[in-house]
Amino acid sequence: MKKKILAAIMAAVMVLGLTACGGAKETASSGSAGGSGDLIKVGIINNDPNESGYRTANDKDMKNMFTEANGYQASFAYSLKNDEQITAAQKFIQDGVDYLLLSAADTAGWDSVLKDAQDAGIRVILFDRTIDADPSLYEASIVSDMAKEGQNAVDWLKAQNLSEYNVIHLQGVMGSAAQQGRTGALDAAVAAGEMNIVTQQTAEWNAEKAQQIVQSVIDSGESFNVIYAENDDMAKGAVAALDKANISHGVGKDVIIMGFDCNKWALEELKAGNWNFDQQCNPFQAGYIDEIIKKLEKGETISEKTIVMDEKGFDATTITDDDVNNYGI
Amino acid sequence: MQNEKRFNVKEFFMKLFKRQIFIPIAALLLLALFNLIVDPSFYRITLGYNSAGDPVLSGYLMTILDYGSELAILAIGMTLVTSASGGQDISVGAGIAIAGSVILRVLCGTNSRPETLQAPIIVAFLVSCVVAMLFGAFNGALVAYFKIQPMVATLILFTAGRSIAAWINNNELPIVSDPTFSYFGGFIPGIPIPTPFFIAVVCMIVIALVLKFTNLGLYTQAVGINESSSRLNGLNPAFIKFLSFVILGLCVAVAGLIKVSRLSSINYSVIAKDIEMDAILAVALGGNSLSGGKFNMTASILGAYVIQFLTTTLYKFNVQSDALPAYKAVVVIILVVLSTPVVRDYLSGLGKKLNLKRNVKEVG
Numbered sequence: 001m002k003k004k005i006l007a008a009i010m011a012a013v014m015v016l017g018l019t020a021c022g023g024a025k026e027t028a029s030s031g032s033a034g035g036s037g038d039l040i041k042v043g044i045i046n047n048d049p050n051e052s053g054y055r056t057a058n059d060k061d062m063k064n065m066f067t068e069a070n071g072y073q074a075s076f077a078y079s080l081k082n083d084e085q086i087t088a089a090q091k092f093i094q095d096g097v098d099y100l101l102l103s104a105a106d107t108a109g110w111d112s113v114l115k116d117a118q119d120a121g122i123r124v125i126l127f128d129r130t131i132d133a134d135p136s137l138y139e140a141s142i143v144s145d146m147a148k149e150g151q152n153a154v155d156w157l158k159a160q161n162l163s164e165y166n167v168i169h170l171q172g173v174m175g176s177a178a179q180q181g182r183t184g185a186l187d188a189a190v191a192a193g194e195m196n197i198v199t200q201q202t203a204e205w206n207a208e209k210a211q212q213i214v215q216s217v218i219d220s221g222e223s224f225n226v227i228y229a230e231n232d233d234m235a236k237g238a239v240a241a242l243d244k245a246n247i248s249h250g251v252g253k254d255v256i257i258m259g260f261d262c263n264k265w266a267l268e269e270l271k272a273g274n275w276n277f278d279q280q281c282n283p284f285q286a287g288y289i290d291e292i293i294k295k296l297e298k299g300e301t302i303s304e305k306t307i308v309m310d311e312k313g314f315d316a317t318t319i320t321d322d323d324v325n326n327y328g329i
Numbered sequence: 330m331q332n333e334k335r336f337n338v339k340e341f342f343m344k345l346f347k348r349q350i351f352i353p354i355a356a357l358l359l360l361a362l363f364n365l366i367v368d369p370s371f372y373r374i375t376l377g378y379n380s381a382g383d384p385v386l387s388g389y390l391m392t393i394l395d396y397g398s399e400l401a402i403l404a405i406g407m408t409l410v411t412s413a414s415g416g417q418d419i420s421v422g423a424g425i426a427i428a429g430s431v432i433l434r435v436l437c438g439t440n441s442r443p444e445t446l447q448a449p450i451i452v453a454f455l456v457s458c459v460v461a462m463l464f465g466a467f468n469g470a471l472v473a474y475f476k477i478q479p480m481v482a483t484l485i486l487f488t489a490g491r492s493i494a495a496w497i498n499n500n501e502l503p504i505v506s507d508p509t510f511s512y513f514g515g516f517i518p519g520i521p522i523p524t525p526f527f528i529a530v531v532c533m534i535v536i537a538l539v540l541k542f543t544n545l546g547l548y549t550q551a552v553g554i555n556e557s558s559s560r561l562n563g564l565n566p567a568f569i570k571f572l573s574f575v576i577l578g579l580c581v582a583v584a585g586l587i588k589v590s591r592l593s594s595i596n597y598s599v600i601a602k603d604i605e606m607d608a609i610l611a612v613a614l615g616g617n618s619l620s621g622g623k624f625n626m627t628a629s630i631l632g633a634y635v636i637q638f639l640t641t642t643l644y645k646f647n648v649q650s651d652a653l654p655a656y657k658a659v660v661v662i663i664l665v666v667l668s669t670p671v672v673r674d675y676l677s678g679l680g681k682k683l684n685l686k687r688n689v690k691e692v693g
Contacts, residue, residue: 050495050597053502174651201650206599207592209650212396216644219389221370233596240592243380244515245387265442265504265594 039073040293042066042099043092048080052205053232053263057329058103058128058283065286082106089113093120099293102138103128114138125292127285129177135305139296142288144281145308146181152313153228153258153279154185158194160256162225165195168217170210170229170238171202178281182230182260198224203234210237218245226256232266235259235275250274251316262314264328270316271324277316282309283329349616352664353631356614360638364645371645376521381508383518389641391523397637398525399584402532403604404611404633406577408624409545412553413573414472415621416479417609421581423490424464425601428585430494431457433503433595436510441501450510458582464490465578466571473570487605495597505593514590525587532583533630540626549573553621603654607636610657613664 044066049059059078066074075097077088082105092100093116100122104110107130114137117124126141157165169186172179179202189195199217203210210229217224218241227242227249229235235257242249249255250273257275259266269275288307295302314323364371374388403421410418435453437443464486471482505511513524540546551559552566560566584604589595609619614632617624639660643653666672 048492049500050492052596052598056500199647201644201647203650204599204602206602207594207596208588208600211591212392212640213644213650215392216389216641219387219392220645233599236592236594244385246378246380248380263502265502 038071039068040071040099040297041073041075041095041097042101042293043075043077043089043095043097044101045077045079045085045088045092046103047105048078051080052261053329054261054281054283058285061284061286062101065290070290080105082109086110086113090116093117093122096120097122100124101289102126102131104131107132111137123296125289127289128283130306138305140292140302140305140307142285142292142307142309144311146178146281147184148181148308149260149279149281149311150182150185152311153182153260153277154189156277156313156315157226157228157256157258158189162256165226166198166222166224167195167226167228168198168214168224168238169200170213170227170234171200172230172234173204174202178260179230186228195226198222203229203237205231205233207233207237207240210234211241214238214241215244218242218247225254226258228258230260232259232261232263232278235266236269239269239274251276262327262329264324267314267319267324267328270314270319271321273316275316277313279313280311280327282311285309349625350628350631352616353614353628353635356635356660357631357638360635360642364642368645371642379516381518383516384521385516385523386521389645393634393637393641394526395523396525396641397634398523398529399587399601400604400607400611400633400637401529401630402580402584402587403577403608404615404629405532405536405626406573406580407608407612408615408617408626408629409549409573410479410577411609411612411617411619412621412624413549413570414479415553415619416472417605417612417619418468418483418574418577419480419605419609420464420468420483420486420490421577421584421605421608422601422603423486423488423494424461424578424581425585425588425604426491426494426595426597427464427497428457428461428582429589429595429600430497430597431460432586432589433505434497436505436507437503441498441503442506444506446505446507446510450513454582454586457585458579461582461585462575462578465574465576465581468578469571469574472574473567491597494595498595502594502596511590511593514587514592528583528587532580536626545572546624546626550623554623606654607657608633610661611636613661 044062046059046062047055049056062076066072075092075095077085077092079085079088085105086109089100089102090113093113100117102124104126110131110133114124114133118137124138126138126143128143130141130143167186169183171183186195190197199213201213203213210233214227214237227235227238229238239249239257242255247255249257256277258277258279259275260279260281262278262280266275266278270278288309292302312327314327371389374386374390377385377387379385407418407421410416432453435448435456436446436450438447468483468486471477471485472479513528515524517524548559548564548569551562551564552569556566584601588601611633612629613619614635615625615628615630617629636657639656640653643656644650648656
């Protein structure tokens with residue numbers, strides 16, 4: 001009998017556990033239902049904040065902006081899966097939110113649910129990621145221009161006027177927008193004969209893989225003087241491999257280290273002169289969104305549908321402590 | 330006289346062929362030979378100095394010993410789990426994320442970037458061992474006492490583990506600046522051989538002693554081969570299964586220490602990604618039946634290093650790293666097909682036929 005009860009309890013716990021992992025996680029935050037009269041109701045659908053430092057910063061930014069103090073009643077839903085995100089969107093539509101803020105996991109499959117939103121009078125704002133849907137279905141889309149980020153970085157590299165460029169190129173997960181944009185600019189420079197690729201491999205945003213790839217190049221004895229890593233984690237893995245082989249890196253040293261995303265620790269490395277360049281990928285969209293919502297509430301129209309955020313590149317020789325604190329994520 | 334000698338050689342090879350360890354050795358030789366022919370510089374090892382000024386050996390072979398070690402440690406636990414339960418634990422990658430997160434949490438306290446360590450490394454490691462063994466016990470309890478299929482039971486942690494790991498550190502990414510912490514995944518000053526290899530050797534010695542002086546190996550295999558008959562012989566099959574998962578938990582904690590030490594940091598979503606598949610592959614490559622029963626620990630450990638040998642070889646030849654799983658899949662297909670009864674029967678039938686023919690000739 002005792003065993004049976006125990007089994008039942010365990011089964012119940014398991015079922016709960018499974019649903020908790022399976023469904024899109026939803027947390028309603030800030031606010032009693034009663035006081036929502038003058039608050040703007042927003043439903044925010046984002047990717048899992050554990051995905052990366054970028055996403056963590058992005059989620060934190062959203063949570064700081066959409067509070068009751070700022071006049072919002074916000075509900076959040078997180079998932080890395082498109083279908084779960086769509087389910088969450090349908091739920092938000094039923095709940096009758098005023099605005100739906102969306103960072104889609106996948107570009108396809110959003111037409112019908114956004115149409116439902118439009119019919120219900122809900123306005124949609126995309127952030128961070130675009131989707132393949134008719135632009136009339138959303139009010140605005142706030143994005144990073146990945147190609148421009150890559151171009152910024154490559155332009156900086158060209159400006160270093162090295163006698164030769166032998167580049168180890170560590171790519172992100174193949175096919176992702178960030179990878180394509182950041183790879184594109186470098187590939188163009190290589191095709192123009194300005195640079196030489198020693199190896200071009202995807203380390204899938206993963207520091208350990210990056211370390212192994214760079215280790216392999218060091219073991220082969222090939223010479224290189226630039227590491228172009230498409231995110232900070234991979235640059236960090238590459239540096240770990242260089243340290244092991246006593247290859248100097250950073251300002252005025254043998255190998256130039258380049259990273260993306262501007263994690264705080266990466267900017268600290270930059271400040272210490274161990275790295276050379278870091279390109280920002282701006283996760284702080286909440287301010288832009290807030291501005292748009294305020295405009296829409298006043299009845300103004302949005303002139304530009306696609307808003308590209310300002311993104312900076314940081315050079316180790318010019319970076320300041322303020323930069324590290326303000327732009328580090 | 331000569332005839333007899335040839336017979337002996339043949340017998341020797343037949344014996345070796347039948348031995349389980351033949352599979353990983355053959356795979357290793359194949360890879361070694363391939364590298365020797367294509368580019369002998371693969372075997373060059375040089376003594377250099379790292380940026381801290383300590384002597385280090387470098388070269389592809391060292392890279393294999395270095396990076397294959399976590400896998401070898403995991404293979405030890407995975408072999409026991411496979412043997413006892415006839416299934417695999419797919420949550421080891423998530424388990425490593427949890428163990429690593431616990432280590433950093435204890436070392437860093439609430440501040441994610443401390444100047445000094447908040448606790449001795451050994452304390453952090455022991456805490457992570459306890460936590461990892463608890464998670465192992467959770468898996469083990471589901472499998473042993475609730476008779477859930479191992480893959481289904483461990484699927485729970487597989488999905489939830491990385492979120493738990495992130496939650497342990499409040500979603501922050503702690504960085505340890507103390508250089509002594511990097512010794513475990515790098516080099517101890519003055520010793521030019523990578524530390525992970527030493528850690529793996531210690532684990533191998535421990536498991537060898539345990540298997541030699543306790544009945545763990547015998548009992549595990551007995552439970553894996555026939556649960557009810559082992560129960561009739563006075564064993565407690567559920568406890569043995571449970572124990573194997575707890576031991577795997579310990580292995581996960583050790584591997585986790587090496588992983589976080591390599592970079593003195595952690596990234597919850599990608600640390601030890603897909604390592605469970607490599608660990609299972611190591612067990613399979615060791616010629617162990619994935620449906621439980623008899624096992625050969627040496628073969629599994631060798632299998633782990635063979636996988637790293639393959640990975641390093643592919644990196645050397647600049648194979649796109651997102652294509653690596655495809656090459657590993659080919660290995661799995663070959664192994665699985667070779668171990669099916671149909672192919673085995675056919676092969677042994679072929680061998681008998683050849684023998685028969687020769688005998689007929691001799692008679693004629």
